[in-house]
Amino acid sequence: MKESETAPACGTQPPATALRSLDELPGPRGLPVLGNALDLKPRSLHRLLAGWAEQFGPLFVFRVATTRILTVADADTIQQLLRDRPDHFRRWRKIEDIATDIGADGLFTAEGEKWRRQRKFVMHALNAGHVREFIPRFEEVAGRLRRRWWRAALSGTPFDALADLMRLTVDVTSGLAFGRDINTLEEKKDPIQIHLDKMFPAIARRQTALFPYWRYIQFAEDREVATAVKEVAKFIDRLITETRARLAENPELRDHPRNLLEALLAAQEKEDEGPSDREISANVMTMLLAGEDTTANTLAYMIHFMMEFPHVQSAVQEEVDTVFGMVEQPWQDPATADRLRYIEAFANEAMRCKPVGGHLFLEPNEDVQIRDVFVPAGTPILVLNGYVGTQEANFAQANEFRPERWLRAATDSAGAHNTKAFMPFGAGPRFCPGSKLAMLQIKMVTAMLCRDFEVVRPKDAQPLEDIYNFTVGPTSVYATLRPRRQIRGGIDIELRDGNRRTFTIPIVFPDRRVADRRKQSAASLN
Ligand code: HEM
Numbered sequence: 001m002k003e004s005e006t007a008p009a010c011g012t013q014p015p016a017t018a019l020r021s022l023d024e025l026p027g028p029r030g031l032p033v034l035g036n037a038l039d040l041k042p043r044s045l046h047r048l049l050a051g052w053a054e055q056f057g058p059l060f061v062f063r064v065a066t067t068r069i070l071t072v073a074d075a076d077t078i079q080q081l082l083r084d085r086p087d088h089f090r091r092w093r094k095i096e097d098i099a100t101d102i103g104a105d106g107l108f109t110a111e112g113e114k115w116r117r118q119r120k121f122v123m124h125a126l127n128a129g130h131v132r133e134f135i136p137r138f139e140e141v142a143g144r145l146r147r148r149w150w151r152a153a154l155s156g157t158p159f160d161a162l163a164d165l166m167r168l169t170v171d172v173t174s175g176l177a178f179g180r181d182i183n184t185l186e187e188k189k190d191p192i193q194i195h196l197d198k199m200f201p202a203i204a205r206r207q208t209a210l211f212p213y214w215r216y217i218q219f220a221e222d223r224e225v226a227t228a229v230k231e232v233a234k235f236i237d238r239l240i241t242e243t244r245a246r247l248a249e250n251p252e253l254r255d256h257p258r259n260l261l262e263a264l265l266a267a268q269e270k271e272d273e274g275p276s277d278r279e280i281s282a283n284v285m286t287m288l289l290a291g292e293d294t295t296a297n298t299l300a301y302m303i304h305f306m307m308e309f310p311h312v313q314s315a316v317q318e319e320v321d322t323v324f325g326m327v328e329q330p331w332q333d334p335a336t337a338d339r340l341r342y343i344e345a346f347a348n349e350a351m352r353c354k355p356v357g358g359h360l361f362l363e364p365n366e367d368v369q370i371r372d373v374f375v376p377a378g379t380p381i382l383v384l385n386g387y388v389g390t391q392e393a394n395f396a397q398a399n400e401f402r403p404e405r406w407l408r409a410a411t412d413s414a415g416a417h418n419t420k421a422f423m424p425f426g427a428g429p430r431f432c433p434g435s436k437l438a439m440l441q442i443k444m445v446t447a448m449l450c451r452d453f454e455v456v457r458p459k460d461a462q463p464l465e466d467i468y469n470f471t472v473g474p475t476s477v478y479a480t481l482r483p484r485r486q487i488r489g490g491i492d493i494e495l496r497d498g499n500r501r502t503f504t505i506p507i508v509f510p511d512r513r514v515a516d517r518r519k520q521s522a523a524s525l526n
Pocket of ligand 1: 122425429
C-alpha cells in the first residue's frame, strides 16, 4: 500500500487525505547510525519517555538504529488502538521473542486464535466468583504476612515492605490459579519468587538491545536468567505432574476444574485442539510473572503514599474502623470489599500517579492510519497509557495526590476527570484479566495493615526511587510499624528462638492512636 492510499483508520480520524509519514513526526534527535539507542537506559526508560512526551506531544518518533518507534501519548488514540486488538494490532513481536526465550510466551504474548482460546480459560479462572471463593484461603496467606508484620512492629525495626509483598503476590497467584499453596512468605531458602524476580529486569534489558545478543553471548546477568528459567521450569513441571495426578485420582475434576491449571490440563486430555504442554507451562509462567510485580509494586507505592500523606492514612484507618467495627473476621461477608470505597479511591489515585503497567508495546498487523499519520505494518508502537493519567488536561491538579477525586461527590464539580485517560489495567479485549484479584489483594492488605498498625517512615529512609523493569516500581519501600489497636483477647504471634523452637505469645495491644488529620489540605506530590 502507498502512503497516498487509504489505510484502515484507527485513533481519532481526520479525512484520510494527505497523511503524514513517520519521518514527518517530531522526536528526539539521534546519532547517525544508532539513532536514540544510547539514550535508552532500561532502568530509567519511563522518565525518558515521559520527558519526550512533554516535549514532543501526543505523537512522536524515536529511533533504535534503523527502527522507528512510534510513541502515542494521547488518551483517545490509545483507547482506540487498544480496542482494535487482536485484529488490527498485536503486541510487539520483539516482546513475544523475548518472552519465548524465558518460557513465558503465554496469554500476554499470544495472538489470533491461540490468544482467544487461552483468554477464555484465564478469564474464567480469574472471574469475580472465583476470586470471591478464594477469600478464605487468601485470608490464610495474608495471615502469614500479618504475623510477619507484627514481628516487625514488635521489634521496631524498619523492614522492606516491597520484598514481603512480592512473596505475598506469588503465593496468592499460585493459590488461586494453580490450587497450590507454595508459602514463599515463610520459605527460608531460595523461594521460587527469587528466580521469578530475575525475569522482568531481563525483559527490560533485552527490549532495548539492538539485537538478541543473549542468544550468542551470555553475560553474567544472562547466565543468572538462564539458571532462573531452569529453576522455574522445574517448579512448573512439578506443579503440572501433581495436578495431572490429582485429575487421574478425581476424574470428576475434568468436568468441574477448580482452577486454571486443572482447566488447561483437562482441556488437553479432552480436546484434540486442546492446549499443548508448552502452552500450559508458558501460561503458568505468565500468570506467576503477571501477578507478582504489578500488584506488589502498587501496594508498595500505597504504603509509600501513606507515609508521605498521613491524612490519607488516617482516612483509611477511619474507613477500616467503621466498616470492620469489632468484627474479627470481616471477610466472611463477601460484601466487605465493596464497602471499602476510600481504599478503592486511594488505590486508583496511587495507580494514576504511579502506573506500574503504563507502557504497552504494539504493532499493526497491516498498514494503518493513526490520527493523520500513515503507519506501515509491523511498525513498533509504544503507547504511554500511564503517562496520560498524569496530564493536567485529563485530571485537574494532576500533580496532587487526591484519592477524593475518585469519590463521586468530589468529581461532580472538581474540573477535569477523564476516566478514559485512566488505564492502569489497559483497555479493550486484552484488558488485564487479573484486575479483580489485584483489587481484592490491594483492599485486603491495606485494610489489614491499617487496622493493626500505623505506618511510619523510618528516620534514615532513602527517598523513593522508581525503576523500569518492564513494569515500573520502587526499588524498595522501607517502613516502621506501630501497633494501633486493642484486640479483645490479644493476638497470637509465633516466634522462633535460636534453636528454631516455635513459641506463641499472646499480645495485648495499646489503645489506638487518635490521629484524624483527614481535613488537611491535599498535599503536593512533589
Ligand atoms: C495492580 C495489579 C495489576 C496491574 C496494574 C496490571 C496491569 C496490566 C496491564 C496494563 C496489562 C496489559 C493490558 C492490555 O494490553 O490492554 C495486563 C495484562 C495482563 N495481566 Fe495484569 N495487572 C495487574 C495484576 C494482574 C494479576 C494479579 C494477574 C494474574 C494473576 C494479571 C494477569 C495478566 C495477564 C495474563 C495479562 C495479559 C492479558 C492478555 O494479553 O489478554 N495481572 N495487566
